[in-house]
Amino acid sequence: MPPRLRKLIGTILIIILVLAYAVVATAVASAMLGQSPWYIHLLYFTVTGLLWIVPAMVIIKWMEKPEKPRGE
Template sequence: MPIRLKKLIGTVLLVALVVIYALVASIVAVAQLSESSPLVHLLFFLLSGLLWVLPAMGIIKWLIIEPRPKG
């Protein structure tokens, strides 16, 4: 796969990941945390704010892997 195409795909995937993850985290927060204490809110947003890094690391790792030489 050409490196420019790989970078384009990776960029689109990262942007989509962040947007979808933010929407899902917000929906879960509104639906589940309406009656919770401020400490629960803090813990939820701290955890959900860090959790998106795991799939992003997988995408970035895929981006930096060198293509196998042909032949």
């Protein structure tokens, strides 16, 4: 796959990932953390705010993979 196409697909996947992750994380917080103390909110949003980086790193690693030579 050409690098430009891989980067386009990866960019679209990251945008979808961030949007879907934000919606799900906010919905879970609204449903589960309504009456929780502030420090639980802080912990939840700190963890969920950093957790999306793991799948994004996998996508970025895939995007930056060098192109295979044609002979292989």
